[in-house]
Amino acid sequence: MDNSLNTTPIASRLHIAIFGRRNAGKSSLINAITNQDIALVSPVAGTTTDPVFKAMELLPLGPVVIIDTAGIDDVGELGELRVKKTYQVLNKTDLAVIIVDGQVGITDYDLDIAQKVKERNIPLVGVINKKDLTNYTGKDKKKWENLLGTNLIEVSALRKQGIEELKREIINKAPADFSELPIISDLLNPGDFVVLVIPIDKAAPKGRLILPQQQTIRDILDHDAIAVVTKEHELKEALDYLSKKPRIVVTDSQAFLKVAADTPKDVLMTSFSILFARHKGDLAQLVAGIKAVEELKPGDRVLISEACTHHRQADDIGTVKIPRWLRQVAGGDLYFEWSSGFSFPENLHEFKLVVHCGACMLNRREMLYRLSVLKEKNIPVVNYGVLIAYVHGILERALKPFPYAHTILNFSG
Known part of the structure; x- marks a missing residue:
């Protein structure tokens, strides 16, 4: 059973989005890369109607999110809405994979999505799918690579041919530092005390801490500092118990006033929300x-x-x-x-x-x-x-x- 407290949060994973025309083989490619039947495959064009997000492990990259998107050539009023959602996926994409249908070749749709990827400075991996079909000879590969501005890996998603080479290319093109900036660890030295003020009220989730609180604690522990957790009404007592002053006090924003009053002026103080404003934006x-x-x-x-x-x-x-x-x-x-x-x-x-x-x-x-x-x-x-x-x-x-x-x-x- 998946335990959300023990898995890497979606927002902290490398987001790999798969783009291409309808029936180019996007869903089949995802199944081949993951070696699982996690994407619905059908010979009917337009099977994937909305972006589908799948959290998984892709070694040696580690935790990733694979995003299956609707065809960039979808038609009709609903099709235009699906294409719009596909393009919106670019806003969260860390690495883009564009699939060219080997039976059809490069189209204006492929060139358009490639241009949008480059405008956002997103690393790009190009794929020619259906290399096993007799009407694909590979003679146009170099021309297609010049048009897309990237080399193309030849694969057969259905036969799972060329998949290991594609994985190597994804690993090579993955941004070296796709994760967020540190949450708090760059403000600390090993052995520093950090006091975290976490109100437990009717808005707090029953039986657990919210994600930013979990992630902050983990960042502190990963860098050999010491996390002390308390509620706002016990803050003064917690500070009195400590053998030395904390490096910083971090509070839920809604307890700002009380925490500011109870924290000595010579101790740094901020909030989880401000930490994450820097961490994410x-x-x-x-x-x-x-x-x-x-x-x-x-x-x-x-x-x-x-x-x-x-x-x-x-x-x-x-x-x-x-x-x-x-x-x-x-x-x-x-x-x-x-x-x-x-x-x-x-x-x-x-x-x-x-x-x-x-x-x-x-x-x-x-x-x-x-x-x-x-x-x-x-x-x-x-x-x-x-x-x-x-x-x-x-x-x-x-x-x-x-x-x-x-x-x-x-x-x-």
């Missing part, structure tokens, strides 16, 4: 967005964007607390919209500010892409942790562990 861009928070006026539109859906509590942070705080800052009512999932709404240009979640369910490439979309449209963005620290008047202190982000604080107090 661009902390400086998120801090710079505070200027837009200060300039909010009644009637402005604000988008609150979460990467995943979850059960909302009566005093939910995204739908209740943040709107209340922003109304107080603006001095009047604001128009709020909420989005969840992997894309922003079409009316993005209407918003004065985007408030983004901590992105624990996104990989770094997708979070950076989302931030780049907002930067290109000149729309300021903050994340939950940065905003909460600001409205409580402790942002400067919460950013002290990160000097480069601290220099962005050029707004008035």
Whole structure:
């Protein structure tokens, strides 16, 4: 049985996406690479209608996510929607595999997806499938490679020929550092104490810690530091018990005020959300967005964007607390919209500010892409942790562990 507490989180895995025309053999190739029947295979074109994500191990790379996509040549109104979803997969892709149908050859569809891959600086692996069929001779391979701008590995997905060579090419092309930046370990020395403040309230999942808390603890332990975990009301007692001052105190953002009051001024303090703003995205861009928070006026539109859906509590942070705080800052009512999932709404240009979640369910490439979309449209963005620290008047202190982000604080107090 899969135990989610013992497996690598999806967002921390190398994302390998398979692209190609309908019936080029994408699903068959995934089955051949994984040596499992995990993708539905059919001679009927268009069997895969939506991106399908499969977490697995691909040695020696380790934990990966293989993404099967709909055909890039899908047609009709529904087909256009499927193609749009396929292109959206590029936003989370760490390595792209493009399959050319050996019976058909290079098409404009293949060239278009290859161009989009290159524009995003995503490593590209090219494949010619169906090499076992008699009407493929390989004489056009060099011309196709020149058109795609990459070498092509010849395979037969159904007969599982050329698969080991393809795996070697995937391993060779995989980005050397596809994972996120450190969570906290670069701020620590071996033997340092880190106190983690984790409220246990009605919003906390029963019987477990949330993913960012688990990952932070693991990062601390992996680098020979010492994690001390407590609730906010026991923080002072925990600090008194320690034989030496902790290097840093990390808190859930919603306990910021109490933790700031109970943590000595000479001890660094920040939040899980701010750690993950740096881990997954661009902390400086998120801090710079505070200027837009200060300039909010009644009637402005604000988008609150979460990467995943979850059960909302009566005093939910995204739908209740943040709107209340922003109304107080603006001095009047604001128009709020909420989005969840992997894309922003079409009316993005209407918003004065985007408030983004901590992105624990996104990989770094997708979070950076989302931030780049907002930067290109000149729309300021903050994340939950940065905003909460600001409205409580402790942002400067919460950013002290990160000097480069601290220099962005050029707004008035």
